[in-house]
Amino acid sequence: MSAPTMHTATPPDEVAAFSESVRGTLARHWPAPTASPDADLAKLWRAAAEQGWLELGVDGAIAAAVAAVRELGRVACPLPLMDTYVATLVFSEESELLNRIVSGEIRVIASLDEGEDQARHLDAADQATHLLTIPPAGGTARLRPLHDVRPTPGLAAPAWSTATLGDPEATSEVGPGEADEALVLLRLQLAVRALAAAERAHELAVAHAKERRQFGKVIGSFGAVQQRVAACQINVSAGGLLVTDAVRSLEQGSRERLLMVELAVEHARSVAPLVQLGAHHTLAAIGYFEEHDAPWLFRRVQGDVSRLQTLPRSAGDVADVLVEGTGSLPAADLGEVGETFRAEVRELFDQYADRLGKGNLATDKEMIRAVAERGWLGFAWPEELGGRNATLAEQVALSEETAYRRAPISKALGAVTLLGNSILKHGTKEQKDTFLPRIRRGELAFCLGYSEPEAGSDLASLRTRAVRDDAHWVINGQKLWTTGGHDSDWVWLAVRTDPDATPRHAGITVFLVPMDTPGITVQQHRALSGEISCTVFYDDVRVPDSMRVGEVNGGWKVITDALAGERITMGNIAAALHRQLDDLLTVIRADPQGAVGPRGSAKRSALGELAVGIQATRALVASATGATGATSGAMGARLNAPMAGVMGGELAERFGEAVLDILGPDAALSDAPGVPGGGTFEYGLRLSIMYVVGGGTNDIQRGLIARALGLPR
Template identity: 50%
Template sequence: MDDDRSGNAEIRDFARAVAGALDGVWPDATAAATADLDELHAIAAQQGWFELGEAGAVDYLAAAEGVLGERGCSLPLADAYVAARLVPGLDLGTARPAVSLDPTAEALVPAGTTHVLELDAAGTTTRLAPVARAVPAPGLAVPSWHRVTLGAGEELEVGRTLIEECIAVLRLAAAARLGGASRRAHRLAVGHATTRRQFGQVIGAFGAVQQRVASGQIDVLAHDALVDEAARTATDGPAPLACALVARHARDHVVGVLAGAQHTLGAIGYFDEHEVAWLFRFVHAEVSRLRALESAVAPSHGLERFLLADDGALPPLDLGEDAELLRAEVRALLDAHRGDDGFDTEGVRAAAAAAGLFALSWPAEHGGRGASLEEQVVLNEEMKYAGGPVDRAMSATMLIGHSLLRHGSADQKQEFLPLLREGRIAFCLGYSEPDAGSDLASLSTRAVCDGDAWVIRGQKLWTTRAHTASHVWLAVRTDPEAHPRHAGITIFLVPMDTAGITVQQHRALSGEISCSVFYDDVRVPDAARVGEVNGGWRVITDALAAERVLMGGIAATLLGHFDALLRDLRAHRNGDPVILDRLGSVAARLQAARVLVVEATRAMDGDDARILGPVSAVLSGHLAEEFGRVALDLLGPEAALDGRYEAILRLAPMYVIGGGTNDIQRGIIARALGLPR
């Protein structure tokens, strides 16, 4: 993954310029104890960083704060931004303002502060007061914070809208700053895990280290995605809810990323010679400031308050004009076939086929609409949000269609693509076996060539919907002597009514039927083979890339459940602050999952698919489990009765197991980061 998280070329150039300017005065976090704050302030003024507030350049501020966070640099840039918005004409070349949202407390401010802006979060005014006396307050923060006594101040009427904007800016800036610091710590830990040797091998080969590093990567990518999305949409002013969500995610996760990095680094990261020791101080001090901010603004600007407002909902993901036009089209189609007791599934299928939705991404020569990836995201999201009325047909298009277009023969395309376009093929995946679950490369079901046909013997497990499938997308071993292990595998598309196939049904915790399927001398023609003999791994890889995006699509399903939960909570008015606080945590995680699914889909055909697919799957799977538990805690015994909440709770373990367990997915993430097997 590209560590440069800024959204466009201009912002990336600006972030690099900030980094270059800091090189001479604050090259990394170890500079905290010796850096010249006056020189730092002078550089910021010279480079024009204090002019960002006057320009309303929130996206540039977030990029700069990310760089400052990576250096563990305590320049109060966001405070200067807010001061420029609230007090036009304040000379930020000489004045060094700090923002306080709790006027009842003795202000703790960064070293060198000359003025304090006391912001009334619930009102329309601010008070600008000079610092009359400052006393160092040694502790976690280096350089030390100072306790200040203020002189006579001036009260300024600034208006409610501007105060809301400034609170959002402070939240986003804190999240970007903390994200930069945790990202840097994580990156150092990854580098250490790929080089440090213990017990005769690189420590990154140890399973515990791989799992920890991968978990850190998931949280880093999720947080970066939230920061990027909030900054990208802030060009017309920061969105209060988006900024509240990213601030909550920072509170919940950056300390854990830092701790994981320190655990991987071990004693090396415990001493002051190493950056992580200083990033530790920086992160914990900054998180305490963020918590104080959240506490001060909670009565009027709290995340849960935003969500439980009458029109409360997670921010939409704007994927462009064409994608949003398609969203309106899909919603209209669904509404036209929605009744009091649910959807007319056949009506939805026929309408979707007529509109070319099943073949949305296919090229025109194959009957598709040649849609963009953003349009594919919208279609998948809207169908999942609606409860998946044609989920099986959608999955077939993604899993079979994607691979047949690349690897299918002319006859296969002629036979199956029309069925896929019409949403009429009912398929199942024949991958897992008794000794090959997540480790698909070790599958042993055999196909032996016999003239112009193949004879298949073996068993598949956990084949969902095999009892109603017309065809199985079957992975078999055609060369048992091939090396490496994933070689010697071939894919066949086999009718389920072929002689020798026996299906045994099992009911899952979710109520869904999954099957054991036995293949006893099943004879299939060579025309059923998809792709080259012994070339099945490439076909599987193409299909798995799509499958992991579909698995990540649980975020859209959860969004539907989340919106229902908000409606139920408004009716119940559960006021327990401890329980409601968990709602904010789920909301932040869900929004991160939604943004990452978009990124994973966009990378489906690129190198980043190797990591973003598993990241989306792991994040969404854990989120499903958390959501179900939180819904029961928030709504009480009613949520345990037959309905959406107990159903998603029972289904959730499948999202942690299916498509490769989360432990295996984290191993894939670790190897994508350069850790050895």
């Protein structure tokens, strides 16, 4: 292995076709997880050789190899495909040996070289002929025959083995980086297989929840089941996206490829057991008996996750790489157009560096004017309406950089996504002519009039009433939690215009109302974050029909279009958390031992969990926007926005608490000389509560996710 590992990009359609072929072969030789105790692994190994699976490493077809591993995980099969992949990389210059490996004459499993003549916890060793040992810090990789293979019954099915190792039959020198990459590929195999097994159990649980009846109802209608199923789906979807990102980085030879793989591995390591257990809770007794697939998937998940401990990276885990390095989490690649525009945004923000860092409560008119002069507000709109048809990647770049740099322009961007896009779609020509130019200039100060005492997340229950009076409407009612209502010029107001409509949301209409209209009374409240939110009373407020946006009783479509933008924007919490992580790393790197202790410490572990969670949330956000072309299986981008919101909100809470644990009371101080992070950590913790209640509470969002999976109301 004298050269850096080379992987080639395989077109997605070819990977999909290969996956289908693998499923067909497995259907003949290992059709289901229940085959685990009795299936003929040796026959499958021979079939794999005949089908060319063992040549994937020779071709550098990493995407196909990972796709095959995923199919193996779904049927709880331990065929060590990635072990063979690594072996063909290590012995790439030994043509005769290589031929024997890809033909299946030599059947290889791989592990860390521990300098012993006996190896334990070997998977598939009873059908293997040789063990490839990888030196963790580089050196001599050895291909050693297996002797005296003894099964060690336990959790794994088929059982692991202990074996005596013979003298090396072949050796190859590997450098430290090559050894690290070989071990990372083996770790990726275990992680992908475990995650795939857990995902299959989750699918079985979802299907069961749609059919199983208890207490006169389908159990999928129970709130607890919906919450659990949605939580599992979020973890599964994020895991799939992280694996996709890792494979892409390997194909591209990215400098950060090993970190990308480790992020995917660590996410799978932590969530696969949770998803598996969640599936068992939903399946209940039916999934406890071995006639069902779930027990065998359980064994595969727990066994593969436990074996990750036997394959450590010499560079350390995610936290070690971040603490002991100088970089950050790998960025999502938005393509040439997106990244070129990102550079433009950064250049502008650098010119206003002294105005950055004020958070989402601040508004800087000079910065907003600078952004508007460049045409970045509403730049995705058609040219005839002042835009330039900007790509989605450019929109994402602007939004991410605004959140990461804490640029005080977020309210102006919010006017574009929450109001402008809906006016563009549903507004009259007069409304477009009046409001779109103001939004493009960043001059529309607005608030949202949605929530009420009896209608928070359940917006369809709103009661604020509008009654037609010739060319006007008369509005009466009360709105709660109207953020910024005290200093807004306009309110985007949802009211009920048909109290008898069925379903309830069919009788809602949206208006744009000046906040200085007679009959509007504003009462201010200060939120935990320091933000001013208001109770707004509407007493015989007269609004001309020209201020109605969309059709009478057609406001639900207007609202959902606006909320779709809001929830994707809320996904930018990932960018805000990324910034907090980088702030935290800056503090830690000044004194790593004092801040987080040595490798393996609890504080480093907590830091690594935060980093993995942030990257998982960023992957969901990227997929939700579609800017990177990433998807997460059948759910696609449709569900990834609310899933990103749920994951990001709960991560924000954990992040704030973890920083207090890592840095101690100093992290609870606000802006003052010498305070770590300049007070951003304590503010982030206070703000985190908003992320789990704004735009619909996380409990409601999980319910929506569950119903999108087919569970009943």
